[in-house]
Each structure stands twice: as C-alpha cells, then as structure tokens.
Amino acid sequence: MTEMPTVDLLPLKGSRCDQCDNVAYPVSRGCQRCGAEAMRPIDLGRRGTVWGFTVQRFAPKSPPYVPPAEGFTPFAVGYVELPEGVKVEAILDCDDPVELEGQVAVELVATHPVPRFALAPTQES
Amino acid sequence: MTDVSIIGAGLSPFGRQPGISGREMAVTAIRTALDDAKLAWQDVQVAFGGSDGAGLADTLVADLGLTGIPFTNVKNGCATGGSALVSAINAIRSGQAQVALAVGFDKHPRGAFDPRPEEWGLDAGFGEAGLMVTTQFFGIKIARYMREHGISERTLARVAAKAYRNGVLNPNAWRREAISEDTILAADMVNDPLTRYMFCSPGEGGAAVIVASEDVAREAGRRPVQLLSVAARTRQFGSFEVFAPAIQGTGTPSSVSADASAAAFAAAGVRPDEIDVAQLQDTESGAEVMHLAECGFVEHGDQEELIAAGETEIGGELPVNTDGGCIANGEPIGASGLRQVHEVVTQLRGEAGDRQVPGSPRLGFTHVYGAPGISACTVLGV
Numbered sequence: 001m002t003e004m005p006t007v008d009l010l011p012l013k014g015s016r017c018d019q020c021d022n023v024a025y026p027v028s029r030g031c032q033r034c035g036a037e038a039m040r041p042i043d044l045g046r047r048g049t050v051w052g053f054t055v056q057r058f059a060p061k062s063p064p065y066v067p068p069a070e071g072f073t074p075f076a077v078g079y080v081e082l083p084e085g086v087k088v089e090a091i092l093d094c095d096d097p098v099e100l101e102g103q104v105a106v107e108l109v110a111t112h113p114v115p116r117f118a119l120a121p122t123q124e125s
Numbered sequence: 126m127t128d129v130s131i132i133g134a135g136l137s138p139f140g141r142q143p144g145i146s147g148r149e150m151a152v153t154a155i156r157t158a159l160d161d162a163k164l165a166w167q168d169v170q171v172a173f174g175g176s177d178g179a180g181l182a183d184t185l186v187a188d189l190g191l192t193g194i195p196f197t198n199v200k201n202g203c204a205t206g207g208s209a210l211v212s213a214i215n216a217i218r219s220g221q222a223q224v225a226l227a228v229g230f231d232k233h234p235r236g237a238f239d240p241r242p243e244e245w246g247l248d249a250g251f252g253e254a255g256l257m258v259t260t261q262f263f264g265i266k267i268a269r270y271m272r273e274h275g276i277s278e279r280t281l282a283r284v285a286a287k288a289y290r291n292g293v294l295n296p297n298a299w300r301r302e303a304i305s306e307d308t309i310l311a312a313d314m315v316n317d318p319l320t321r322y323m324f325c326s327p328g329e330g331g332a333a334v335i336v337a338s339e340d341v342a343r344e345a346g347r348r349p350v351q352l353l354s355v356a357a358r359t360r361q362f363g364s365f366e367v368f369a370p371a372i373q374g375t376g377t378p379s380s381v382s383a384d385a386s387a388a389a390f391a392a393a394g395v396r397p398d399e400i401d402v403a404q405l406q407d408t409e410s411g412a413e414v415m416h417l418a419e420c421g422f423v424e425h426g427d428q429e430e431l432i433a434a435g436e437t438e439i440g441g442e443l444p445v446n447t448d449g450g451c452i453a454n455g456e457p458i459g460a461s462g463l464r465q466v467h468e469v470v471t472q473l474r475g476e477a478g479d480r481q482v483p484g485s486p487r488l489g490f491t492h493v494y495g496a497p498g499i500s501a502c503t504v505l506g507v
C-alpha cells in the first residue's frame with residue numbers, strides 16, 4: 001500500500017466542549033454528551049493507537065467509492081484512539097493487517113478525503 | 126403492563142419473490158394475522174406500519190378496505206416494526222382502540238444497502254474513500270470484541286451454522302440449506318473476521334401483528350400471548366455505531382441494546398435467566414454473540430462456552446433465533462422486528478412444528494438493533 005508524504009500536513013481538527021470537556025470529531029456545533037452549544041475548535045494532534053480495525057476485502061460500490069487509478073486493492077479501516085480520548089475512523093496503511101494488532105502506535109499521514117494513518121516510526125529511528 | 130395481548134400474527138413468505146411487491150407482501154401478512162386472530166379488517170380500529178424502501182403503509186387500505194381508521198406511517202430503520210408495535214400497544218393502553226395493527230414490510234434489491242453520505246450528515250469524502258460500507262462496522266466491532274473477550278472464529282461459524290440449520294426446519298425461511306461450520310469459515314472474507322456466510326442479506330418479506338385489549342383477548346376461541354413489556358431506545362452518549370466518523374467518550378462504548386433490554390426486563394418484572402426462547406438481532410453471526418451479553422443473558426466472554434455447549438440451539442437452555450433469524454430469513458428492514466415477534470408468539474403457543482422448543486416455553490424475548498443506534502425489545506408470556 002502506498003506511502004503518503006507527511007510534510008506540511010495539518011493536524012486533525014475537532015471540538016472541545018466548554019461545559020463538560022468532551023472532545024468531538026469532526027468539528028461539531030453541539031456536544032453529544034451534555035447538549036451544550038459551546039464547542040471550541042481544537043487540534044487533535046497526529047499520533048494515536050489503533051483501537052479496532054477490519055479489512056475491506058471487496059471494492060465498495062461506485063459511486064460513491066472512487067477507487068485509486070491503479071484499481072482497488074483491499075485496505076484496512078478502523079478507529080484510532082487519540083490522546084484526547086476520542087476515537088477517529090480512518091484508513092490504516094500497512095503491508096499486512098497483522099501489523100495493526102495490539103493497539104499499535106500510528107501517525108497521521110493524510111486528512112482528506114478521510115483521516116489516514118500509518119504505523120508510527122519506531123523509537124530507535 | 127398486563128393489559129395488552131397479541132391475538133394474531135402473520136407473515137408473508139420471506140426471500141426473493143419476483144413480481145410480488147412489498148406492499149402485496151404486507152397485505153398477505155395482514156390477512157394472515159387477521160385469520161390467526163379470527164378477525165376481519167373491519168375489526169381493526171387503528172394501524173401503524175412502514176417500510177424502509179417499499180412504500181407507504183397507509184396506502185395498503187386500498188387493498189384491505191377503506192374503513193376510515195387512523196393509519197400512521199412509521200419509518201424508523203430496523204426499528205420500524207418495533208416502533209409500530211409500541212404505537213399499537215399505546216393505542217390500546219390509552220383506550221383509543223380495542224384492536225390495533227402493527228405491520229412492517231420491505232423488498233430490497235440484491236447486494237448491499239446503498240446509503241448516501243449526505244443523508245447521514247457525512248462529508249462526501251466518506252463515500253469516496255470507501256467508508257460507506259455497513260459491513261465494516263460489524264467487522265470492526267466483533268474483531269475488537271473477540272480480542273477483548275476471547276471469542277473464537279469457530280464460535281462465529283457455529284452461530285451461522287445454527288441459523289441455516291434452523292432455516293431448514295422453518296418452511297417460511299429464505300435459506301433452507303444447512304451449511305457446515307468449515308464451509309462458513311472457508312468462504313470469502315467480507316470484512317475480517319466475517320465471511321460471506323456469516324452475514325444476512327437484504328431481503329424481502331412482510332410481517333403483521335394484531336394487539337388487543339384484555340376484553341377482546343379474553344373472548345372465546347382466542348390464543349392470546351401477553352405483551353409483558355415493550356421498550357424502544359435510541360443511543361446514549363459514547364456509543365459505537367455504523368458510519369460513525371468517531372466514537373466519543375472514553376472507556377467501553379455504551380450499548381443501546383443494553384438500555385432497551387434492561388428497560389424491557391424491568392417493566393416486565395422478568396429476569397433474563399427466566400426467558401425460555403429469544404430472538405436477537407443477527408445482522409451477522411457476531412452480532413448474535415455480542416447481543417447475548419448486551420441483553421443480559423450472559424457475561425461478556427461466556428458466550429464462547431455457552432454456544433459450544435449447544436445451549437442456544439432449539440434443544441438448549443436458551444434457544445436463540447429458532448426460525449433461523451436474519452441470516453436464514455434475510456433482512457427486509459421494515460419486517461424483521463415483527464418477524465421476531467411472530468416467531469416467539471408461535472413458540473409460546475406451541476405451534477412451531479419441527480422447530481418447536483421443547484418443554485412448553487412460557488416466556489419469550491425479542492430484540493432488534495439498527496442504525497443509527499436504535500433498539501426495541503419485547504418480553505412476551507403465556
């Protein structure tokens with residue numbers, strides 16, 4: 001699966017509730033926990049851990065799916081738990097889905113059309 | 126709540142029926158339920174019903190007779206039948222009517238459901254990236270659950286194999302061929318760890334239930350089943366649902382099925398361990414595994430042993446989805462919730478034929494779950 005450039009990448013944007021501190025993604029107008037409207041935009045950072053995932057084995061229906069130019073290949077999709085507590089749905093780059101087992105650390109590599117994460121570089125490198 | 130009974134239940138055939146519309150299936154189900162109740166359409170005083178994509182229920186009067194009754198359309202996804210039933214029950218309890226109808230039907234085309242991101246309040250990019258796929262949610266949820274609670278892939282296969290086996294015993298089921306656990310495990314992977322044979326398919330069918338006041342239920346010749354409780358809920362904060370760009374909150378996600386089932390058990394004054402026969406939403410076999418715990422029948426993780434011991438089979442301690450569930454009957458969204466009620470009514474009356482639960486079951490439970498985080502449960506008794 002393709003490597004994505006990490007340069008100049010903006011962090012994910014979410015919202016934090018002024019009333020109860022709940023963190024939402026994407027940017028929200030109302031708080032799902034307390035109903036307050038006082039949601040303040042925040043950066044959600046770029047690092048997280050894999051909370052859960054599956055593999056999309058067949059090509060989703062087009063439209064709306066836009067397959068890559070080289071054609072569909074299975075991809076991993078799941079939720080990444082961010083330090084703020086919210087888990088964000090994302091495409092997960094990997095060579096083999098087994099690499100994603102065990103709450104591994106991942107790093108944001110793209111934000112559009114949906115968040116995309118790849119295995120984080122190891123500590124030594 | 127002991128003042129409302131089911132006095133009639135009916136189904137149309139389930140599965141592909143070329144040339145027969147969803148509305149026709151609904152009419153078949155209603156006429157079958159009326160015959161079962163020994164009533165005529167003219168006896169129904171109020172009606173509620175709907176489909177997800179097969180038309181408006183209130184237009185069915187064109188085929189049933191224009192009696193002038195109030196007929197409310199319901200469109201509530203997988204909870205359409207459950208919501209219609211709640212409304213029908215409330216009509217009896219309030220004294221508005223003595224006899225009320227709940228009906229649900231659908232006729233979905235082949236293949237996956239076809240949701241549009243905009244209708245779900247999502248960015249178009251969600252669809253372009255390939256995330257508008259309902260089966261991904263089920264794969265992610267059960268994969269995490271299996272790691273956390275020690276559920277094996279064999280257990281997923283056992284649940285699916287049971288559904289097909291029960292379908293063989295059910296003359297009205299769509300899938301009526303047994304499939305072995307090994308074949309289920311070896312089939313094409315859809316979304317890991319779920320293979321093709323572990324999922325239900327969008328299907329066709331209609332289901333209808335007639336509820337009545339105590340006075341009507343007591344009349345000679347009736348075979349009433351008491352509606353001990355019904356509860357419908359939407360998701361609370363922190364839940365994990367299909368097409369969710371995020372799961373908010375920390376810790377284990379909340380469960381709308383846990384909320385609805387707990388409310389239904391509390392209102393009925395019945396404990397889960399008293400239930401003799403249950404219907405649990407089995408969109409895929411992992412859902413049945415998780416719903417066993419979410420609805421309070423077992424602790425998380427204990428399903429592995431329970432299912433291996435055969436306790437959810439027709440002859441087991443807690444028979445689940447005795448008619449083959451959604452896996453063997455398909456998923457006509459509007460009809461599934463009332464199909465479940467029909468099956469439990471049939472079991473409690475002792476009329477389920479080859480698939481009858483032995484030992485004269487007295488208490489039954491039904492549970493539907495669906496997008497975007499809704500659940501409806503009933504407790505029934507004789």
Ligand SMILES: [Zn+2]
Nearest residue numbers: 017020031034
């Ligand atoms: Zn808040």
